[in-house]
Amino acid sequence: MVFENPLVKEILEKYRVLWAIEHAMSLMSWDSETYMPREGYRDRAVARAELSLLQQQLLLRPEFVELVEKADKYEDLNDYERGVVRVLKRSIRIARALPPWLVAERAKVTQEAMVVWREARVRNDFDLFKPYLEKIFDLSRKTADFLGWDKHPYDALLDLYEEGLKTEDVDRILGVLKTNLKQIIDGVLSKGMYPREHPLEKIPYETGKMEAVNKKILEILNYPIGVRSRLDTSAHPFTIDMGINDVRITTRYEGVDFKRTMFSVIHEFGHALYQLQIDPALSYTPIGGGVSLGVHEGQSRFWENIIGRSREFVEFVYPILRENLDFIKDYTPSDIYYYFNTVKPSFIRVDADEVTYNMHILLRTELEKLAITGEIKVSDLPEFWNDYMEKLLGIRPRTYGEGVLQDIHWSMGSVGYFPTYTLGNMVAASMRYAMEKEIKLRERVASGEFETIQNWQKDRIHKYGATYPPKELLRKAIGVDYEPEHLIRYLAEKYLK
Amino acid sequence: MVFENPLVKEILEKYRVLWAIEHAMSLMSWDSETYMPREGYRDRAVARAELSLLQQQLLLRPEFVELVEKADKYEDLNDYERGVVRVLKRSIRIARALPPWLVAERAKVTQEAMVVWREARVRNDFDLFKPYLEKIFDLSRKTADFLGWDKHPYDALLDLYEEGLKTEDVDRILGVLKTNLKQIIDGVLSKGMYPREHPLEKIPYETGKMEAVNKKILEILNYPIGVRSRLDTSAHPFTIDMGINDVRITTRYEGVDFKRTMFSVIHEFGHALYQLQIDPALSYTPIGGGVSLGVHEGQSRFWENIIGRSREFVEFVYPILRENLDFIKDYTPSDIYYYFNTVKPSFIRVDADEVTYNMHILLRTELEKLAITGEIKVSDLPEFWNDYMEKLLGIRPRTYGEGVLQDIHWSMGSVGYFPTYTLGNMVAASMRYAMEKEIKLRERVASGEFETIQNWQKDRIHKYGATYPPKELLRKAIGVDYEPEHLIRYLAEKYLK
Numbered sequence: 001m002v003f004e005n006p007l008v009k010e011i012l013e014k015y016r017v018l019w020a021i022e023h024a025m026s027l028m029s030w031d032s033e034t035y036m037p038r039e040g041y042r043d044r045a046v047a048r049a050e051l052s053l054l055q056q057q058l059l060l061r062p063e064f065v066e067l068v069e070k071a072d073k074y075e076d077l078n079d080y081e082r083g084v085v086r087v088l089k090r091s092i093r094i095a096r097a098l099p100p101w102l103v104a105e106r107a108k109v110t111q112e113a114m115v116v117w118r119e120a121r122v123r124n125d126f127d128l129f130k131p132y133l134e135k136i137f138d139l140s141r142k143t144a145d146f147l148g149w150d151k152h153p154y155d156a157l158l159d160l161y162e163e164g165l166k167t168e169d170v171d172r173i174l175g176v177l178k179t180n181l182k183q184i185i186d187g188v189l190s191k192g193m194y195p196r197e198h199p200l201e202k203i204p205y206e207t208g209k210m211e212a213v214n215k216k217i218l219e220i221l222n223y224p225i226g227v228r229s230r231l232d233t234s235a236h237p238f239t240i241d242m243g244i245n246d247v248r249i250t251t252r253y254e255g256v257d258f259k260r261t262m263f264s265v266i267h268e269f270g271h272a273l274y275q276l277q278i279d280p281a282l283s284y285t286p287i288g289g290g291v292s293l294g295v296h297e298g299q300s301r302f303w304e305n306i307i308g309r310s311r312e313f314v315e316f317v318y319p320i321l322r323e324n325l326d327f328i329k330d331y332t333p334s335d336i337y338y339y340f341n342t343v344k345p346s347f348i349r350v351d352a353d354e355v356t357y358n359m360h361i362l363l364r365t366e367l368e369k370l371a372i373t374g375e376i377k378v379s380d381l382p383e384f385w386n387d388y389m390e391k392l393l394g395i396r397p398r399t400y401g402e403g404v405l406q407d408i409h410w411s412m413g414s415v416g417y418f419p420t421y422t423l424g425n426m427v428a429a430s431m432r433y434a435m436e437k438e439i440k441l442r443e444r445v446a447s448g449e450f451e452t453i454q455n456w457q458k459d460r461i462h463k464y465g466a467t468y469p470p471k472e473l474l475r476k477a478i479g480v481d482y483e484p485e486h487l488i489r490y491l492a493e494k495y496l497k
Numbered sequence: 498m499v500f501e502n503p504l505v506k507e508i509l510e511k512y513r514v515l516w517a518i519e520h521a522m523s524l525m526s527w528d529s530e531t532y533m534p535r536e537g538y539r540d541r542a543v544a545r546a547e548l549s550l551l552q553q554q555l556l557l558r559p560e561f562v563e564l565v566e567k568a569d570k571y572e573d574l575n576d577y578e579r580g581v582v583r584v585l586k587r588s589i590r591i592a593r594a595l596p597p598w599l600v601a602e603r604a605k606v607t608q609e610a611m612v613v614w615r616e617a618r619v620r621n622d623f624d625l626f627k628p629y630l631e632k633i634f635d636l637s638r639k640t641a642d643f644l645g646w647d648k649h650p651y652d653a654l655l656d657l658y659e660e661g662l663k664t665e666d667v668d669r670i671l672g673v674l675k676t677n678l679k680q681i682i683d684g685v686l687s688k689g690m691y692p693r694e695h696p697l698e699k700i701p702y703e704t705g706k707m708e709a710v711n712k713k714i715l716e717i718l719n720y721p722i723g724v725r726s727r728l729d730t731s732a733h734p735f736t737i738d739m740g741i742n743d744v745r746i747t748t749r750y751e752g753v754d755f756k757r758t759m760f761s762v763i764h765e766f767g768h769a770l771y772q773l774q775i776d777p778a779l780s781y782t783p784i785g786g787g788v789s790l791g792v793h794e795g796q797s798r799f800w801e802n803i804i805g806r807s808r809e810f811v812e813f814v815y816p817i818l819r820e821n822l823d824f825i826k827d828y829t830p831s832d833i834y835y836y837f838n839t840v841k842p843s844f845i846r847v848d849a850d851e852v853t854y855n856m857h858i859l860l861r862t863e864l865e866k867l868a869i870t871g872e873i874k875v876s877d878l879p880e881f882w883n884d885y886m887e888k889l890l891g892i893r894p895r896t897y898g899e900g901v902l903q904d905i906h907w908s909m910g911s912v913g914y915f916p917t918y919t920l921g922n923m924v925a926a927s928m929r930y931a932m933e934k935e936i937k938l939r940e941r942v943a944s945g946e947f948e949t950i951q952n953w954q955k956d957r958i959h960k961y962g963a964t965y966p967p968k969e970l971l972r973k974a975i976g977v978d979y980e981p982e983h984l985i986r987y988l989a990e991k992y993l994k
Contacts, residue, residue: 020551039725053514229534
């Protein structure tokens with residue numbers, strides 16, 4: 001038995017209703033992005049607000065908090081039990097720290113801000129969004145202060161998205177990456193082996209055929225569509241789960257440049273796999289999900305980049321592409337490999353290749369740190385963004401949409417979120433080298449033995465859910481936690497040799 | 498303002514979280530029947546159990562119950578406020594009366610029973626289902642006793658599905674119907690004007706084309722697909738709502754006999770329309786839904802039978818059918834009318850025509866009454882069923898699937914539910930005659946002015962939600978409550994003239 005301590009068992013009994021609300025809220029989110037009729041958002045917003053509040057109230061029931069505090073004093077808890085207590089203590093601490101007015105204000109501001117942001121981006125009008133962004137950075141600073149911080153207010157925000165992550169960690173990581181990536185980018189661009197653009201980027205496809213490709217690839221990757229999972233269409237690709245037996249991913253079909261939808265599917269598959277491989281014994285508990293955004297992104301980036309953009313994977317999917325997309329006949333597997341791996345400094349983060357991607361994160365992180373302390377004013381952000389972009393990648397945005405208005409995150413109040421993308425890229429690379437010591441990764445991919453790779457992930461990382469804190473889990477699983485050297489080595493080996 | 502009394506306003510504030518849980522549970526039900534991956538039912542069952550329990554607890558919070566009791570003593574409440582108090586008092590009374598062990602036992606038994614019932618029906622094995630059915634009638638009897646009853650234990654069960662309905666009402670109604678229907682059935686069968694079968698029943702269709710027909714019909718009926726509603730596919734057609742801005746119906750495509758899917762869509766549309774036309778001011782309150790199953794079924798039967806199976810409607814939809822279904826070219830509108838209105842004593846309730854339909858309800862009601870008092874044993878039900886069927890419709894089931902095992906209701910623990918179908922048929926007919934005094938119904942249908950009909954329904958019935966008890970609402974709206982004479986008159990006029 002995974003859970004034996006009677007106190008922890010009592011906690012889990014009482015916790016299950018919180019899990020159930022989470023289950024319902026996840027389904028509501030999925031539905032909002034996929035099938036909900038347009039005007040349904042009105043009722044959905046009311047339901048979401050009520051259930052969030054209820055969740056908070058149930059988490060902070062005095063008798064529940066007391067149980068958790070009591071269990072925390074036990075010394076002979078096993079790892080799973082300790083995990084339960086750790087995660088609940090963290091949730092309780094955060095829920096207690098933030099006053100209801102702040103939570104309500106944040107919900108109100110972000111709900112409006114998301115609408116205004118879309119409008120502002122379309123109209124290329126930063127001033128429209130500015131008052132909301134000011135409010136959001138102001139509320140984020142207040143959030144940091146209520147949560148408490150020691151060296152930098154940004155610490156408190158980082159921790160919301162990645163348990164235990166500090167500004168100094170992020171600074172060190174991004175510092176190392178900055179110097180090394182600059183060299184790699186210069187190298188790959190001057191060598192010219194990897195193209196900046198590819199004719200396939202302009203070729204249109206039929207949605208139905210591309211859907212067939214995506215489903216076939218998912219099938220090969222052992223994604224259990226219809227049994228324990230789904231693939232649907234939404235404006236922005238995402239993964240969501242309602243438990244380990246119901247994990248859903250989405251993609252979008254833009255009608256051109258097929259790698260965009262294909263890699264979004266492989267990326268989301270990586271997230272989904274994490275959830276699908278968690279130990280069923282952890283179901284309905286606070287540790288029955290992925291441990292952090294960084295570790296989660298590590299799984300998705302691993303499948304998207306390390307596996308998906310490799311020569312071996314191209315060979316493997318080539319017949320599927322050939323069978324479903326007429327225009328593939330004019331291209332060799334090697335052509336496809338270079339199409340999958342174009343490298344070009346570009347404005348839009350979500351379109352960035354794996355070499356330049358982390359520069360986008362560097363920019364946002366610097367900017368968030370300065371905005372949160374007030375060292376830089378919101379009105380100066382666009383200029384700061386453009387200058388920094390020019391410095392990092394040698395290109396200067398011509399519109400706000402190419403610059404400061406491109407991401408949805410701030411409009412949602414997510415300040416401190418971006419660094420987790422870089423954590424993910426590092427984890428993916430580190431995982432690769434750790435895995436290669438034990439299984440011949442390239443050969444497995446070439447022969448389509450994806451299950452071996454997935455079992456490795458399951459046994460080392462996935463099955464534990466949130467049992468261990470992120471860094472501890474990573475050190476146990478792959479020997480290091482968040483370290484940039486493997487990512488640098490991987491990119492140098494792939495793009496400079 | 499609809500709600501002015503401060504006490505009622507406080508009640509509604511506190512009620513909103515109950516509405517939110519209901520919203521989530523409705524979405525969970527919809528998803529379970531439409532898109533949920535197969536194994537997802539495990540997590541869904543746990544979530545459903547937890548949320549049901551939570552709902553119960555929140556409803557019975559002492560401070561909430563106290564508020565409702567206090568408001569109940571006010572004399573100057575307006576109709577809406579009185580409605581809120583009435584509906585909540587009723588919910589509280591039922592929730593309080595049933596001990597948790599009974600609720601849990603019932604949930605457990607029915608969950609298994611639904612699986613076993615499917616198996617038993619397929620295998621034509623009544624003995625397999627018998628112990629579950631015994632348990633279910635036993636639990637139903639206990640439920641009746643806990644709820645309390647005066648003249649007949651069946652009263653308590655009827656009230657669960659139709660507020661205030663008594664066994665003596667049902668007996669009187671079915672008594673009148675029995676004699677009259679017998680005559681009408683004999684008349685229509687001997688006249689032979691309405692066929693027993695029709696060649697179109699054997700003609701296959703393409704699902705995609707039939708989907709187009711259904712959507713086109715819904716469009717003509719002003720059903721706001723994508724805006725405030727949806728049409729999806731499920732094993733059994735149903736209607737569900739997540740509020741007045743998100744109402745969803747489903748149908749199924751069997752590939753043959755297109756009227757089956759078409760009329761299921763029109764039927765569910767009738768249910769959906771009720772919800773779509775409730776006064777938005779009643780949103781998130783206990784009176785923001787249809788008042789009862791009987792009134793609801795009245796709306797669906799009205800659209801399915803009174804409108805949908807009329808000559809005028811056939812003329813109106815004929816071009817849509819002609820345009821999408823190749824085989825229609827061989828049939829005139831008059832042929833289609835008779836195809837829509839075949840009359841034949843048959844075994845399966847859900848396939849029954851509008852003339853014989855209520856005989857099926859008569860049978861089940863008699864049987865439920867006797868089983869609940871123990872006057873008949875569960876082991877004798879199949880024989881009783883077959884004998885009674887022969888008496889009512891002159892046909893004798895050859896399998897349990899054609900007889901006692903055909904309906905899902907008992908396996909779900911729904912005893913006392915069936916009579917509401919007949920209530921619906923009566924309401925539909927009474928609504929028709931009430932409407933005809935004010936608007937020329939046939940002409941409206943012939944010219945496709947469905948909005949006039951819908952506005953009539955909205956102003957008389959729909960907009961009030963559950964403000965008035967069912968009988969009071971019906972008397973205000975259509976002059977009578979549940980009376981069989983209009984139904985008899987309608988059937989006689991249509992089938993014997």
